[in-house]
Amino acid sequence: MRDDLKCMQTAQTLLAWYDANARVLPWRVAPFDRAQGRAPDPYRVWLSEIMLQQTTVAAVKAYFERFTALWPTVQDLAAAPDDAVMAEWAGLGYYARARNLLKCARAVVADYDGVFPHDHATLLTLPGIGPYTASAVSAIAFDAPETVLDGNVERVMSRLFLVEMPLPKSKPELMTLAQSLTPQLRAGDYAQAVMDLGATVCTPKSPACGICPLRRECRALAAGIAAELPKKDPKKPKPVRLGHVYVSRTIADEWVLEKRPEKGLLGGMLGWPTSDWNEAPSARPPFTSDWHSIGEVRHTFTHFHLILQVHTAVTVAVPEGAVLRPNAAFRPSDLPTLMRKAFDLARTTIEN
DNA sequence: AAGGCGTGGCG
DNA sequence: TCGCCAAGCCT
Numbered sequence: 066m067r068d069d070l071k072c073m074q075t076a077q078t079l080l081a082w083y084d085a086n087a088r089v090l091p092w093r094v095a096p097f098d099r100a101q102g103r104a105p106d107p108y109r110v111w112l113s114e115i116m117l118q119q120t121t122v123a124a125v126k127a128y129f130e131r132f133t134a135l136w137p138t139v140q141d142l143a144a145a146p147d148d149a150v151m152a153e154w155a156g157l158g159y160y161a162r163a164r165n166l167l168k169c170a171r172a173v174v175a176d177y178d179g180v181f182p183h184d185h186a187t188l189l190t191l192p193g194i195g196p197y198t199a200s201a202v203s204a205i206a207f208d209a210p211e212t213v214l215d216g217n218v219e220r221v222m223s224r225l226f227l228v229e230m231p232l233p234k235s236k237p238e239l240m241t242l243a244q245s246l247t248p249q250l251r252a253g254d255y256a257q258a259v260m261d262l263g264a265t266v267c268t269p270k271s272p273a274c275g276i277c278p279l280r281r282e283c284r285a286l287a288a289g290i291a292a293e294l295p296k297k298d299p300k301k302p303k304p305v306r307l308g309h310v311y312v313s314r315t316i317a318d319e320w321v322l323e324k325r326p327e328k329g330l331l332g333g334m335l336g337w338p339t340s341d342w343n344e345a346p347s348a349r350p351p352f353t354s355d356w357h358s359i360g361e362v363r364h365t366f367t368h369f370h371l372i373l374q375v376h377t378a379v380t381v382a383v384p385e386g387a388v389l390r391p392n393a394a395f396r397p398s399d400l401p402t403l404m405r406k407a408f409d410l411a412r413t414t415i416e417n
Numbered sequence: 418a419a420g421g422c423g424t425g426g427c428g
Numbered sequence: 429t430c431g432c433c434a435a436g437c438c439t
Contacts, residue, residue: 117435124425158423161438195437215435260435269433270428330422367422402424
């Protein structure tokens with residue numbers, strides 16, 4: 066293990082790099098402004114961290130702006146209707162995050178008087194907040210000396226310390242190494258500095274080692290294998306599932322949708338009726354109409370590929386439990402991407 | 418504790 | 429075209 070002085074110097078090198086290179090982000094208080102005493106809004110820090118789970122900065126920006134425009138405070142969000150929040154989250158993916166987002170906002174208002182807890186242990190008890198997010202909120206919003214360990218930090222530590230054990234087995238060691246670098250002061254800036262470095266310099270493929278502030282101390286670079294780390298366990302192949310999706314409009318110009326069950330894939334989201342999805346799906350439509358098959362949509366989820374045959378109809382019958390959305394009030398952007406793909410294919414046919 | 422859970426960009 | 433990957437959490 067490296068000595069404390071060397072760790073402190075590494076942290077200071079990263080902070081100096083961050084002072085000069087911090088990206089401007091809607092939820093971020095720039096290091097200069099932080100130094101002037103301007104504190105980040107914990108609500109915005111928390112919201113951004115939930116959105117950023119397994120999601121790129123580029124994808125999050127527009128969603129963050131919309132959410133904070135619609136719901137500027139945690140009280141506003143807690144008071145929002147479930148369906149409105151799910152509709153705004155549509156397209157961002159991992160919809161359990163949106164369900165937990167609301168639960169968490171309501172818990173903060175009901176149990177903590179609308180004030181986010183500062184400490185890691187209490188944050189961990191809130192819905193949707195795990196070890197990473199608890200550390201991130203605690204450090205970034207409150208400057209607590211907590212260590213964040215996300216995909217970026219795992220990669221930076223693997224390379225800096227030449228950790229050749231594959232993920233996820235190496236996580237405990239990576240956490241120990243990351244903790245050894247975490248400074249007592251400016252922990253929030255430091256957390257963002259390591260993650261920014263991983264996102265912009267110490268990238269998964271072809272890292273920009275030539276401009277890296279840690280190039281002189283990086284053991285993987287010295288060994289010439291920075292791009293090979295971190296090693297990872299092999300991934301399982303994704304099976305292909307088949308199914309049918311039914312996009313229809315009533316003779317009164319209402320789209321025939323359904324609200325999906327709260328748990329499971331696309332849980333709690335609006336969607337078109339579908340068959341089951343597997344090797345040999347049922348071809349029986351959800352209700353009787355003059356269905357026309359118009360093509361297929363392909364979509365890849367985390368653990369399988371999906372091919373759905375798209376059927377359309379203008380219908381008189383309406384199934385039990387349907388959500389009827391008048392055409393004038395229908396926003397395709399309220400749908401998860403799979404369902405929007407089916408609509409995009411169907412609309413050209415059904416609107417003529 | 419290993420698998421479920423979205424989506425878009427990139428090489 | 430296709431696999432990889434992104435500021436993970438929950439069960």
